[in-house]
Amino acid sequence: MARYQVGIETKARIIEATRSLLAEGGLDATTLKAICDRAKVRSGSFYNLFGSKEDAIIHVVRESIRxxxxxxxxxxxxxxxxxxxxxxxxxxxxxxxxxxxxxxxxxxxxxxxxxxxxxxxxxxxxxxxxxxxxxxxxxxxxxxxxxxxxxxxxxxxxxxxxxxxxxxxxxxxxxxxxxxxxxx
Amino acid sequence: MARYQVGIETKARIIEATRSLLAEGGLDATTLKAICDRAKVRSGSFYNLFGSKEDAIIHVVRESIRxxxxxxxxxxxxxxxxxxxxxxxxxxxxxxxxxxxxxxxxxxxxxxxxxxxxxxxxxxxxxxxxxxxxxxxxxxxxxxxxxxxxxxxxxxxxxxxxxxxxxxxxxxxxxxxxxxxxxx
DNA sequence: ACCTAATTTGAGTATACACTCAAGTTTGAG
DNA sequence: CTCAAACTTGAGTGTATACTCAAATTAGGT
The missing domain is CATH 1.10.357 (Tetracycline Repressor; domain 2)
Incomplete structure (x- = not known):
């Protein structure tokens, strides 16, 4: 999926943006626009790396439990x-x-x-x-x-x-x- | 608030519509439009009797626990x-x-x-x-x-x-x- | 029957949302 | 250096949302 270095970094930025938004304001605050703004990414890039917004959220929740x-x-x-x-x-x-x-x-x-x-x-x-x-x-x-x-x-x-x-x-x-x- | 008989009946219809929608399809299925359609009411009437959609939902949840x-x-x-x-x-x-x-x-x-x-x-x-x-x-x-x-x-x-x-x-x-x- | 307040209407507002895609740019393996 | 694949862009799509309000209608106490 994300094989180029730049793609890996983008994915990390998106995850971190999602994580911090969830921690600060919960699900309501974690809109696609908010994630993309914070990760300095356009929405198309997000969907190149994640299948849906929920994918990113679930990823983050599981990670933070771990x-x-x-x-x-x-x-x-x-x-x-x-x-x-x-x-x-x-x-x-x-x-x-x-x-x-x-x-x-x-x-x-x-x-x-x-x-x-x-x-x-x-x-x-x-x-x-x-x-x-x-x-x-x-x-x-x-x-x-x-x-x-x-x-x-x-x-x-x-x-x-x-x-x-x-x-x-x-x-x-x-x-x-x-x-x-x-x-x- | 609802002092005329007709208003009381409308309120009951809205509550019943909300109750059945919640029971059948959960929160996602319980949109304002769905409630109003089922209760045979226009949205203005809903807001004459309830302050918000959530008011009606909370009312129903409490009622069904009771x-x-x-x-x-x-x-x-x-x-x-x-x-x-x-x-x-x-x-x-x-x-x-x-x-x-x-x-x-x-x-x-x-x-x-x-x-x-x-x-x-x-x-x-x-x-x-x-x-x-x-x-x-x-x-x-x-x-x-x-x-x-x-x-x-x-x-x-x-x-x-x-x-x-x-x-x-x-x-x-x-x-x-x-x-x-x-x-x- | 009158009249005020309760009720109803329904078109309208605003607006937020997740997601797509065709066209460009960048990466990095060979 | 080449080139295919990975990545990025960003305007655009489509749709659904809760809620408002001025005007019309109806209820029911007197």
């Missing part, structure tokens, strides 16, 4: 607490991005649901991560039980994050730890 | 299980509405955040309901502890509902009950 992953290379040394901490950190450092994530995952009417499938895959990977960490800390746990516990804990974290998005005075880290104590 | 409330008049006889059941039922009966609820609550950039405040108030009322029910089943629970438990359980339910929205083969009622067992 950025706070305690074990991005899956070495397998992360604990449940590490994962919960990473979740708290993501909310703290990228509050707007968390909202974008949820809306992009749910609003998939327009996109068909390819976006939704992508978010589901991402969720399943996280469940696996949590389940693995739970088994490492308690080897007597069966894989099936670990999976259920992981879905419950991740569900609780997601719901508490939604709660926090409604009202940022909500003490997410505190409740996240309480939830973590209930599951294992 | 419709599955096990104790809408707050008699105070509902148990935690009743409340969890009502939550499951809402997802089952109004799947599209649940997504609309979340998006409307989070997408408040455009609205300022008056919508967000409204959803927060609604959330707080539900926390209170859950907390009250928990105290009724276990009178040794302090109000403060009940509040914390209620936030945790409701958070877990919200997160599991998000999980279910990603993939409707997810067995929400099963996980909801598991979560319910962990908190009390």
């Amino acid at each position: 950025a706070v992953d305690p074990d991005p290379d899956r070495v397998g040394t992360d604990t449940v607490d590490d994962l919960v901490d990473a979740y708290s950190r993501f909310l703290q450092e990228e509050p707007e991005m968390a909202r974008v994530y949820v809306i992009a995952a749910l609003a998939g009417e327009s996109t068909g649901d390819s976006a939704r499938r992508q978010f589901l895959r991402h969720h399943m990977r996280r469940v696996e991560r949590f389940g693995d960490a739970m088994q490492r800390s308690d080897p007597s746990l069966t894989p099936e039980a670990a999976h259920v516990e992981a879905e419950l804990l991740l569900g609780a974290l997601d719901g508490l994050a939604f709660r926090w998005a409604l009202d940022q005075t909500f003490d997410f880290p505190k409740y996240a730890l309480l939830a973590r104590e209930r599951f294992n | 419709a599955v409330d096990p104790d809408p008049d707050r008699v105070g006889t509902d148990t935690v299980d009743d409340l969890v059941d009502a939550y499951s039922r809402f997802l089952q009966e109004e799947p599209e509405m649940a997504r609309v609820y979340v998006i409307a609550a989070l997408a408040g950039e455009s609205t300022g955040d008056s919508a967000r405040r409204q959803f927060l108030r609604h959330h707080m009322r539900r926390v209170e309901r859950f907390g009250d029910a928990m105290q009724r089943s276990d009178p040794s629970l302090t109000p403060e502890a009940a509040h914390v438990e209620a936030e945790l359980l409701l958070g877990a339910l919200d997160g599991l509902a998000f999980r279910w929205a990603l993939d409707q083969t997810f067995d929400f009622p099963k996980y909801a009950l598991l979560a319910r067992e962990r908190f009390n």
Whole structure:
């Protein structure tokens, strides 16, 4: 796709423009025009590198989640607490991005649901991560039980994050730890 | 506002049109034109009765949540299980509405955040309901502890509902009950 | 029947949006 | 240096959007 150096740089500029717009003003602020203006690119160039605006947005959201992953290379040394901490950190450092994530995952009417499938895959990977960490800390746990516990804990974290998005005075880290104590 | 009988009926028609459009096709399908066509009304009439499209949508979402409330008049006889059941039922009966609820609550950039405040108030009322029910089943629970438990359980339910929205083969009622067992 | 206020109309405003494409320019491998 | 492919341009397309308002009509209390 982007094989020339200049194309790679353009793509990076577009991604950075999209990232900063999402972080500053959420989805509403992230129009094609705004992205192109900030990236110093005309719209035709954008579409030479991305199939749609949503492609760029999803790329950025996934990238920023990966950025706070305690074990991005899956070495397998992360604990449940590490994962919960990473979740708290993501909310703290990228509050707007968390909202974008949820809306992009749910609003998939327009996109068909390819976006939704992508978010589901991402969720399943996280469940696996949590389940693995739970088994490492308690080897007597069966894989099936670990999976259920992981879905419950991740569900609780997601719901508490939604709660926090409604009202940022909500003490997410505190409740996240309480939830973590209930599951294992 | 709507003092003539005909105005009251028009308002009801608009609400019903909005409700059915949201249930059938979510937010994307619920344009002003679609609402007006279905309600057999011209746009001017709509704006005589509602301040904005979003007013009508929020009205409908709140109404449909209330419709599955096990104790809408707050008699105070509902148990935690009743409340969890009502939550499951809402997802089952109004799947599209649940997504609309979340998006409307989070997408408040455009609205300022008056919508967000409204959803927060609604959330707080539900926390209170859950907390009250928990105290009724276990009178040794302090109000403060009940509040914390209620936030945790409701958070877990919200997160599991998000999980279910990603993939409707997810067995929400099963996980909801598991979560319910962990908190009390 | 009168009269005010409620309601309705519907053409009109503004305008924002994602996306396209044919024609040019630049890149870099051979 | 050549040249095909990668990249860029930017005016243009098409469409949908929520919302307004002045004028006409209707409701219903008196």
